[in-house]
Amino acid sequence: MCAELARIAPMKEKCRVFLGNSGTEAVEGAIKLARHATGRQNIVAFLGAFHGRTMGSTSLTASKAKYHAGFGPLLPGVYHAPFGKVEDLKWFDEVLFERLCPPEEVAAIILEPIQGEGGYIVPEDGFLQGIRAICDKYGIVMIADEVQAGAGRTGKMWSIQNWDVEPDIVATAKGIASGMPLGAFIARDSLMAKWSAGHHGTTYGGNPLACVAALETIKLLEGGLMGNAKARGDQLLAGLRKIQAVHPELVKDVRGIGLMIGVDFGTHEAAEAVEWAAFQRGLCTLTAGKSVVRISPPLVLTEAEAATGLRIFGEAVAEVAAKA
Ligand SMILES: Cc1ncc(COP(=O)(O)O)c(C=O)c1O
Structure with missing residues (x-):
């Protein structure tokens, strides 16, 4: 299953995979890896985003105030950027990096290439390319949350492939195993190489039944x-x-x-x-x-x-x- 996900990853670099049970776990693992690999703390997500319901992913979520209500304090070091318009990208230089935190302290930018829960918002052409450029300029890890939009739903295996942009980490779940409990994050080998056995783990992740379902699902998607x-x-x-x-x-x-x-x-x-x-x-x-x-x-x-x-x-x- 890991080899298959690495094969279909939307990155040219060799990838490694971690298997969990849900989308939220995939997101948690991705942000842990980004922090660990960069040695930085802060994470930028987007207004309108939904990333899950555990503490880290809840903190990244900004689609409805209800998802935060009564659960604070949330994860510190999370900033929310406006989503979708190329014009919005200036927020990074003019607001975030100028007034709130230097780029050298940002570990990751996480986004849904097409926002789901936030209202099925397709970003303008150039928006995801702009985020990629910011990440490249400052050594920030780009995480694509493909939990809802991935697994073939947009006609490409990963929705980010509609824009020809390569992320550094992909989080997947939902459709990838046709409803069986499987989540995964796929990361560039150069990132995964920065941590070792024991830094991250889980008991049930990669259970055989969910993996068989996912292997069949990938065959059907490609077929x-x-x-x-x-x-x-x-x-x-x-x-x-x-x-x-x-x-x-x-x-x-x-x-x-x-x-x-x-x-x-x-x-x-x-x-x-x-x-x-x-x-x-x-x-x-x-x-x-x-x-x-x-x-x-x-x-x-x-x-x-x-x-x-x-x-x-x-x-x-x-x-x-x-x-x-
Ligand atoms: C984009 C996105 N990320 C993460 C999640 C969380 O996935 P799960 O419910 O499997 O934890 C969802 C679920 O709705 C989602 O739509």
Whole structure:
């Protein structure tokens, strides 16, 4: 399993892998490695990010205040940057490095290449390249949290590959073992070489059942499911844009790549109403961010199932539009 993940890693350098049980553990391991390998303490995450529910990943999360409420004090040395626009990158020089902490004290920048829980936000072209450049300039470790967007969902194995940017560490879980409990982080050999046996570990990580499921999953992804994610994603995006054209007052934006699609309704109330109207018709979606319904179906979705989903979603939107 480790060899397979190292083979499909989005880095040219040789990689090594640590296997755990969940996404949050993958993130915890990644930030431990970044701190250990750099000898630095601070970590930059992004407003809107979701990285998990253990203390470190909770501290990195900034999608909803509820995820922090009552759990403080959180991990010190965490800063949150604005996400997604190339223009936002100046925050690093003008705010962080100028006013808050020198770049030489930043161990890692962690990001979801496409923000999930934060509202299915696709960054502008140039944003991830800009983060890579900042990391290269200051010796900062770039961590891609691919827990939600990875494992073929965007039509590429890793969502960061949509921008041709190489991270230093990748965290994965969720789809990588088709729902069996497996999480992993994949890191450049030059980073992993900086710690040794015992610096990090776990009892159940890499359990044989989850590993078999993941090995089969990778075969299926490479054998056609990544292509299906792209084709079904294009089908859904086109269909959702038609629904938007009928109800432009309700549907403010349709965005996404592959089977990671967000439909923005402008208000939380409208998004929840559509989620509920769809659910009552047997279609399960989930809100994200303030006002977005996320559409994140399994990669085995057929063309006919996608068409059915679109029909039901269209009916749900029409019902909510009629009540508005
Ligand atoms: C981007 C991202 N990172 C990390 C996590 C945490 O994963 P897990 O729930 O497996 O701990 C999630 C889960 O929702 C996620 O979406």
